[in-house]
Ligand SMILES: NC(=O)C1=CN([C@@H]2O[C@H](COP(=O)(O)OP(=O)(O)OC[C@H]3O[C@@H](n4cnc5c(N)ncnc54)[C@H](OP(=O)(O)O)[C@@H]3O)[C@@H](O)[C@H]2O)C=CC1
């Protein structure tokens with residue numbers, strides 16, 4: 158399909174780690190149903206060699222190739238860049254976003270958006286003042302499969318009233334074998350399963366318990382426990398208890414065990430839904446089981462070439478083309494709400510980052 162008439166964005170990517178490699182290769186995938194045209198014009202890395210190796214490995218066929226810089230600042234200030242993708246460890250997100258905004262760029266910043274609510278408010282205030290678009294890259298919410306599930310649960314009410322949800326993201330990360338500078342181990346980089354992966358389990362709880370987001374959603378009471386090792390959490394469990402109905406979501410994470418394929422169960426008065434995939438970040442199918450009907454259930458899938466990060470990128474391009482400063486699926490108030498839950502979970506569970514007071 159021709160890209161004529163589609164909104165287009167010129168991306169500057171900062172950091173060349175794992176998620177940036179997924180994002181860059183997804184942006185350049187040929188997709189028949191693309192809703193936007195994406196061009197990668199600049200890459201910023203700690204070294205030019207690293208940036209060039211990134212281009213050669215992950216986006217070798219992009220023509221013309223992106224310019225590679227040995228500083229993030231050159232990308233922030235690049236005249237051919239509309240939007241910055243922030244793929245650095247959590248503790249750098251606040252400053253990277255502030256620098257991009259100061260340069261007048263739109264921003265898509267990886268999850269967790271910042272280390273806490275206070276930092277996020279600072280970033281959103283700066284974006285508001287500068288009049289730029291910014292969004293947390295909570296990609297899972299943009300999967301067509303997740304939008305479909307949301308519709309079936311809340312609009313069509315296929316399983317009736319949802320009264321309990323269980324969502325788990327466990328990975329076998331062997332944290333003790335990692336070096337002290339790993340973003341998964343170093344508290345100064347925002348390490349710990351809560352911000353890294355429990356954020357997805359919490360996302361499933363929030364998405365399935367209430368159709369609304371941000372301030373308009375019912376605010377659950379939070380009960381949390383964490384298992385700490387060398388001051389980071391290697392396991393976290395966050396309960397969301399909804400005051401008006403007493404319904405509950407059990408949202409959990411561990412760095413010591415890989416969750417089986419079915420990572421989420423949504424229980425309702427008329428049946429239940431099982432959601433599956435490689436992890437809660439990346440669902441591939443869900444099956445609806447209605448009480449008294451076939452025990453096999455009704456399975457739903459949506460094709461997903463590549464990783465699936467282009468859906469959030471397309472949504473961002475459409476928002477920016479329409480002059481919007483935030484996205485309706487992941488508005489600023491929802492990022493603040495999720496970070497508020499993470500802050501409270503750490504307050505109860507005990508994980509601390511340097512700089513917490
Ligand atoms: N959406 C998703 O599914 C995923 C999201 N993430 C999120 O993306 C972010 C990055 O994760 P990931 O790509 O796995 O991390 P990596 O460790 O693979 O890469 C991080 C990159 O950040 C840059 N960086 C800048 N300063 C530092 C520093 N002091 N220490 C380490 N790296 C630094 C480096 O790039 P350079 O040298 O080029 O400057 C590095 O390669 C995190 O916020 C994480 O939560 C991660 C994985 C999946």
Ligand SMILES: O=C1OC[C@@H](O)[C@H](O)[C@H]1O
Nearest residue numbers: 268328353354357436438
């Ligand atoms: O966002 C993420 O999702 C997948 C995990 O492998 C990764 O550690 C995390 O950052």
